[in-house]
Amino acid sequence: MARSWFxxxxxxxxxxxLTVGLVGPGTAQPRLxxxxxxxxxxxxNLIHIPPWIALETGLFAKYGLDxxxxxxxxxxxALRALIGGGGSVHxxxxxxxxxxxxxxxxxxxxxxxxxxxxxxxxxxxxxxxxTCADLRGxxxxxxxGTGAYSEVMARAYLATCGLxxxxxxxxxIAIGARVPALVSGxxxxxxxxxxQLFEVMQQKKSLRLLAHMAEVLPKGWYxxxxxxxxxxxxxxxxxxxxxMALTExxxxxxxxxxxxxxxxxxxxxxxxxxxxxxxDELVKRGVWPVNEGLRQDLVEAGIDTEVSVGTxxxxxKPTFDNTTSVGFVRAAITKLGRWTGDPRWY
Numbered sequence: 362m363a364r365s366w367f368x369x370x371x372x373x374x375x376x377x378x379l380t381v382g383l384v385g386p387g388t389a390q391p392r393l394x395x396x397x398x399x400x401x402x403x404x405x406n407l408i409h410i411p412p413w414i415a416l417e418t419g420l421f422a423k424y425g426l427d428x429x430x431x432x433x434x435x436x437x438x439a440l441r442a443l444i445g446g447g448g449s450v451h452x453x454x455x456x457x458x459x460x461x462x463x464x465x466x467x468x469x470x471x472x473x474x475x476x477x478x479x480x481x482x483x484x485x486x487x488x489x490x491x492t493c494a495d496l497r498g499x500x501x502x503x504x505x506g507t508g509a510y511s512e513v514m515a516r517a518y519l520a521t522c523g524l525x526x527x528x529x530x531x532x533x534i535a536i537g538a539r540v541p542a543l544v545s546g547x548x549x550x551x552x553x554x555x556x557q558l559f560e561v562m563q564q565k566k567s568l569r570l571l572a573h574m575a576e577v578l579p580k581g582w583y584x585x586x587x588x589x590x591x592x593x594x595x596x597x598x599x600x601x602x603x604x605m606a607l608t609e610x611x612x613x614x615x616x617x618x619x620x621x622x623x624x625x626x627x628x629x630x631x632x633x634x635x636x637x638x639x640x641d642e643l644v645k646r647g648v649w650p651v652n653e654g655l656r657q658d659l660v661e662a663g664i665d666t667e668v669s670v671g672t673x674x675x676x677x678k679p680t681f682d683n684t685t686s687v688g689f690v691r692a693a694i695t696k697l698g699r700w701t702g703d704p705r706w707y
Contacts, residue, residue, distance in 0.1 A: 393427035396603055399439035399446075399453040401510070401584075402536055403432030406554040407625045407639045408481040408583075408648060409454065415610040417624050423609075424602040434536050435505025436460070436584075443587060444468065451592060452603060456510025457582045461667045464679045471593060471686040472585035474604045474693075475654040476611065478663075478707070480574040480583050481643060482511070483558050484518045485543065486550035488567035493522035501529045502543070502551035504536045508672060510584075514552040514574050516670040521577060543568060556631050556639040563635070575646060582663020585655070585685075593686055604689040608697065611649040618644075647705025653690045654707060657681045 398412050405413070412430050415421045421428040433439040436455030440463060443453035454476065464470055490496060496519065503512040507526075516526060532548050540561045542548045552574065553561065562568050575581075586607060593600055614621045618640065625636040643649070660681050667673045700706045 391425060393422060393425055394599065394602075396421065396426040396428045396452070396599075397446075397450045398428060398430050398586075399442040399450050399455075400430050400432045401436040401439040401453075401455045401505075403434060404537075404630050405430075405432065405628055406481075407556050407629055407631070407636060408477055408554060408643065410621070410625050410628065411476045411607055411610040411614070411649065412454070413624055413628045414613055414621065415606045417627075418610070418613060418620070420606040420609050420613070421603075424606045426602055426606060428606075435509045437505060437509055440470075440587065443589065444470075448592075451588060451599070453587045454584060455587065456513075456584050457663050458508055458510055458513040458667055458672045460585065460587055461664055461679050461684065462508060462672050464684050465673045465677060469590040470587050470684075471590055472587055472655060472660075472684055473593070473600055473686050474607055474690045475583075475585045475650060476607070477583045477648045478581065478650060478654055478656070478659045479646060479648050480514065480578055480581050481646075481648050482514055482552050482554050483573045484515070484550060484571040485553050485558055485561060486569050486571050487543075487546065488569050490550060490569060490571070493518060493524065493571065496522075496550055497524060497528050499529055499549035500532050500547075502534050502539060502548040503531045504534050504539055504551075506533050507531070511552040513667070513670055513672055515550075517666060518552070518572060518574065518577055520670065521572075540564070555642050556629065556635055559635045559638050560631060578662075578666060580659055580662035581666055582660055597689075601689050601692060605693050605696070608690060608693040611654075612651050612697075612700070614649050615644060615651065647703070647707070651700045651706050652694050653687060655685050655687050655690060656707060659707075660685060 400409055402409060416428050437459040439453045440455045440459045443450045501515050534542050539551060540557055543551060543561050544565045588600060622636050622640055626633055664679055
């Protein structure tokens with residue numbers, strides 16, 4: 362009788378253990394929390410790849426997150442998805458122009474991390490256009506429209522030779538039509554990402570690279586992961602987990618060339634030659650940050666750029682403090698350790 366009771370007790374303990382996930386090959390896993398990120402291009406360029414790196418390599422799952430990326434036609438649309446999503450979108454990753462303009466207008470948003478402070482784009486033009494001044498009267502492609510990142514970069518480049526948007530003709534085109542528009546001559550010039558630069562010059566060798574915007578604006582602020590002040594206040598651990606995964610994704614890129622190229626090809630739809638060349642160019646420039654990234658001097662330089670090109674026109678200029686919540690990425694670097702010894706690391 363005692364043995365029978367012991368056997369029944371043992372069976373009951375094992376059953377409970379299996380139910381709560383304590384033993385056995387079918388151990389229950391913690392439920393992953395949904396994380397929705399609004400990305401500013403569709404499909405992404407290689408510069409935007411860190412969230413997909415975090416997805417494909419299990420970094421989001423490591424921090425208890427089930428991530429989904431939504432892609433949009435430009436940074437303003439991605440930011441609108443965050444603001445108007447009723448909490449269904451948790452992060453947006455736009456270029457800085459629409460974000461800083463929104464903060465300047467009173468929006469309660471904060472940058473909590475970044476996938477690049479350095480500008481990973483270049484101004485490309487038809488072969489007969491040799492200098493900035495030659496753009497007078499020409500058609501400039503502006504995917505995303507006025508206020509979108511590429512348009513603001515075009516304005517910044519025009520300013521180097523005293524031109525303004527009034528001196529050129531803006532042509533608003535779909536993000537996916539950038540390369541065909543240049544190849545066909547529909548437009549005369551446009552700011553392109555590095556992968557698009559390699560693609561378009563492969564198709565039309567007469568096109569001319571006028572300038573890398575990282576050299577025109579050596580201190581600047583390209584993009585950030587943005588969230589609402591409400592989410593930061595209500596669920597800081599959720600935000601911290603997302604920042605941890607995204608920070609590790611940036612570092613993974615430098616340590617895993619082949620895997621990054623493979624993931625880049627899958628999501629950007631560029632071929633291996635273009636992605637490989639783009640990867641090497643961006644890594645050489647240290648575009649993806651491996652430490653905090655959101656340095657005050659770079660953030661303030663980016664805000665100053667928006668003021669100088671007219672994106673911010675109100676009386677209240679955004680500041681480092683009311684555009685960033687850097688505690689999350691600082692906590693990530695404290696946990697992961699700082700990378701040092703290379704001038705690219707920031």
